[in-house]
Amino acid sequence: MNENALTFSNVSAGYKERVVLDGVSFAIAEGEFVSLIGPNGCGKSTLLKTAAALLKPLSGSVALFGQDVRHLKPAVRASLLGVVPQKIESPMAFTVSQIVMNGRISSIGPWGSPSSLDHDIVERSMIYTDVSGLRERFFTELSGGEQQRVALAMVLAQEPKIIMLDESIAHLDINHRQEVLQILMNLNREKRMTILLVSHDLTLSAGISDRFLLMDKGSLIKAGTPAEVLQADLLSRVYNCELRVQQDPYTGYLQVSGAQDTLRRRRKLGKTVHVIAGGGSGLELYRRLLIEGYEVTTGVLNRLDSDAEAARALNIRAVLEQPFSPVGSDAISEASTMIDAADYVILSSVPFGSGNLVNLRLAEGALNSGKTVLLAADIAGRDYTEGKAALALSKRMLSAGAVNWQTIPELMSMLQQHHTLNP
Amino acid sequence: MLLSRVLPPLQVWKTEAMKQSSTPRVCRDNSFTSKQPQKARLRIVLFLLVIPLLLALSLLFGPSGIGLPDMNSPAGGAILSLRYSRLLMGMMTGAALSASGVVFQALLRNPLAEPYVLGVSGGAGLGATISILAGSSVILSLSLPVVAFVSAVLTLMVVYGIARQGSSGQPSVYSLILSGVIVSSICSSIIMFMVSTASVEGLHNVIWWMLGSLQPVSTGQQLLSLGLIVSALFGIWLLSPRLNALALGREMAHYQGVHADLIIVSGLLCATLLAATAVSLSGMIGFVGLIVPHVMRALFGPDNRRLVPLSALGGGTFLVLCDAVARTLMAPVEIPVGVVTALAGGPFFLIILQRRMKQAWIA
Numbered sequence: 001m002n003e004n005a006l007t008f009s010n011v012s013a014g015y016k017e018r019v020v021l022d023g024v025s026f027a028i029a030e031g032e033f034v035s036l037i038g039p040n041g042c043g044k045s046t047l048l049k050t051a052a053a054l055l056k057p058l059s060g061s062v063a064l065f066g067q068d069v070r071h072l073k074p075a076v077r078a079s080l081l082g083v084v085p086q087k088i089e090s091p092m093a094f095t096v097s098q099i100v101m102n103g104r105i106s107s108i109g110p111w112g113s114p115s116s117l118d119h120d121i122v123e124r125s126m127i128y129t130d131v132s133g134l135r136e137r138f139f140t141e142l143s144g145g146e147q148q149r150v151a152l153a154m155v156l157a158q159e160p161k162i163i164m165l166d167e168s169i170a171h172l173d174i175n176h177r178q179e180v181l182q183i184l185m186n187l188n189r190e191k192r193m194t195i196l197l198v199s200h201d202l203t204l205s206a207g208i209s210d211r212f213l214l215m216d217k218g219s220l221i222k223a224g225t226p227a228e229v230l231q232a233d234l235l236s237r238v239y240n241c242e243l244r245v246q247q248d249p250y251t252g253y254l255q256v257s258g259a260q261d262t263l264r265r266r267r268k269l270g271k272t273v274h275v276i277a278g279g280g281s282g283l284e285l286y287r288r289l290l291i292e293g294y295e296v297t298t299g300v301l302n303r304l305d306s307d308a309e310a311a312r313a314l315n316i317r318a319v320l321e322q323p324f325s326p327v328g329s330d331a332i333s334e335a336s337t338m339i340d341a342a343d344y345v346i347l348s349s350v351p352f353g354s355g356n357l358v359n360l361r362l363a364e365g366a367l368n369s370g371k372t373v374l375l376a377a378d379i380a381g382r383d384y385t386e387g388k389a390a391l392a393l394s395k396r397m398l399s400a401g402a403v404n405w406q407t408i409p410e411l412m413s414m415l416q417q418h419h420t421l422n423p
Numbered sequence: 424m425l426l427s428r429v430l431p432p433l434q435v436w437k438t439e440a441m442k443q444s445s446t447p448r449v450c451r452d453n454s455f456t457s458k459q460p461q462k463a464r465l466r467i468v469l470f471l472l473v474i475p476l477l478l479a480l481s482l483l484f485g486p487s488g489i490g491l492p493d494m495n496s497p498a499g500g501a502i503l504s505l506r507y508s509r510l511l512m513g514m515m516t517g518a519a520l521s522a523s524g525v526v527f528q529a530l531l532r533n534p535l536a537e538p539y540v541l542g543v544s545g546g547a548g549l550g551a552t553i554s555i556l557a558g559s560s561v562i563l564s565l566s567l568p569v570v571a572f573v574s575a576v577l578t579l580m581v582v583y584g585i586a587r588q589g590s591s592g593q594p595s596v597y598s599l600i601l602s603g604v605i606v607s608s609i610c611s612s613i614i615m616f617m618v619s620t621a622s623v624e625g626l627h628n629v630i631w632w633m634l635g636s637l638q639p640v641s642t643g644q645q646l647l648s649l650g651l652i653v654s655a656l657f658g659i660w661l662l663s664p665r666l667n668a669l670a671l672g673r674e675m676a677h678y679q680g681v682h683a684d685l686i687i688v689s690g691l692l693c694a695t696l697l698a699a700t701a702v703s704l705s706g707m708i709g710f711v712g713l714i715v716p717h718v719m720r721a722l723f724g725p726d727n728r729r730l731v732p733l734s735a736l737g738g739g740t741f742l743v744l745c746d747a748v749a750r751t752l753m754a755p756v757e758i759p760v761g762v763v764t765a766l767a768g769g770p771f772f773l774i775i776l777q778r779r780m781k782q783a784w785i786a
Contacts, residue, residue: 052677052678054677078680083678085674085675088672089672090671091532094725098667098725099671101667102667102671102679105676106679113728155678158680
């Protein structure tokens, strides 16, 4: 049997004015166990919906065992393909056996009631997923794990050749997750059932899948064996965070994990950053610096400034001055003490006028006393001082060793580099 | 065959005996198969036995007194035949309203859904009001169900159209219900306006009809309505296994090989036909379409294959009984039956629903 169970040929799909899948092509052979992975919102669920003909492709075609899925009668399609959604909800008090019987719906003719064969299939599915003890319980009363097993039983009762699971195991506890995966593996090995599992647990999927499909932003970017797809640099790029792939020395399974050392380091860096901000330009800086584990101080800020509000909310020490008044000498001396205690001084993309030019002078003082000062680039566009004093000042500082920064991620890596070099 | 669909599957224990001889079947754990379905079966049998008794009982009540009328006098015969036709009117209206409620609740997966909430009754009422005020010929009584149906379908389309605005694809249940309530109140405002400007004669007809009453309509209209209601009920009964699948949502039903959109549209049409015919027969009778399905679900479970026929029977009988009370209690003055449905039925049904909370709609 080398017929493909599921074939996507250059499929684009989506919703009104929003293309979610962009030219996706792949094929899954009968009897394969495939995991579909990718970050949230990359189009995995849309792919499943398109495969099940719930969504019509904008272009391209989907075939189930060589037949275009859109031309299949619903009952035939259901006998080929079963979908276990993320969660099923039954608003009424259906019992478990009634729910599972729904899987036979397309086989029951318009006149008939379920035959004894249908009842046997329902029984078998319930035994397979270990829910037959729950048969008279109300579905709504079951735990999440039990509900998910009932949903699987319902789909098994369809007796499909392919089962697609849409993150169905994501919110199961570890015991039930193992159990459901065991059921899927048995189905796959014993009955040659083709399985497409949308999964967020890369490590778990690596252990059981024949093949991985990796999606990002609506496109299929890599297909292959777990070892081929689970590459640290590829995953780090797709998931936009630092990931690491290791091989378990005993089982040989691949393990994907977040880079733990960066997490741990974030506990406390022991470095203080003084932020010169204002007008809301500081908020994102404060947030990111705190997440990264820096001690943050800020000032001088106008008491009514939104950054002053943010600093108070984030419990950041700040030097404040009365609104609509020039920065007084008290505030200046307080701020320079703060800057003396800091390891770095960062200037946000705050506009400069005659009122807050003093902040820039404070930064220059810090630079002259040997501190690292980082200036947001392009000060010219934010300089409202007479005679472009701020621009001139910043040029002087840059030539004296201050550094320009463009984006916050860039700034973060600059800081990190700096204090790994100068611990 | 009908019975086999209404009653819970016998196979569960029938196969116990067959199992010994036949090829190895899946082994069943007997302890789980026993109690629950048997109880439900017993309840259904009891229900089916009680219904004819209650219907017969209703024939004993009337403004002329309690008990069978004197059959030897011509008046007695006439009284009994009048009570018969009211029984038929009540059965038709109650069955149509309840079954329509079952379908709306199943399709929208919402316990509040019923013909009134979706504006279907309001639309049918508006159509009927217009045709009542427009003329009073014989043709009118025959055209009434048709006009009511057409205007109900139009209303439903308007409601659907409004609800669909801004949503990609299918409208959400909440937007359907919200726009249904809005359209419904617009319809009733128009009815009010027309009533306030109507001539005295027309006013009388409309008011009587609006209050809701099971006064027999012309034989022609009765036959036509009977035909419409029976065929719509049959249609719904055919749909009922698929309505079960839709309880898990349109998407899941689709995955299971149900032609979901087709089922939804035909279900809505059948339910609308039922509600519109009921409105054209006996005016605006509330409560039945909402509460009877809930009570039946609490008693017999949510399986629509059973729920549709049982609700039709139960709703019809309930309305017949309410009518018996309505015409007897303050005879010769007749209380509008809609008053009795809520006043007498309300507490009774509340008790049932409270006792069987779990089996009812636990969302």
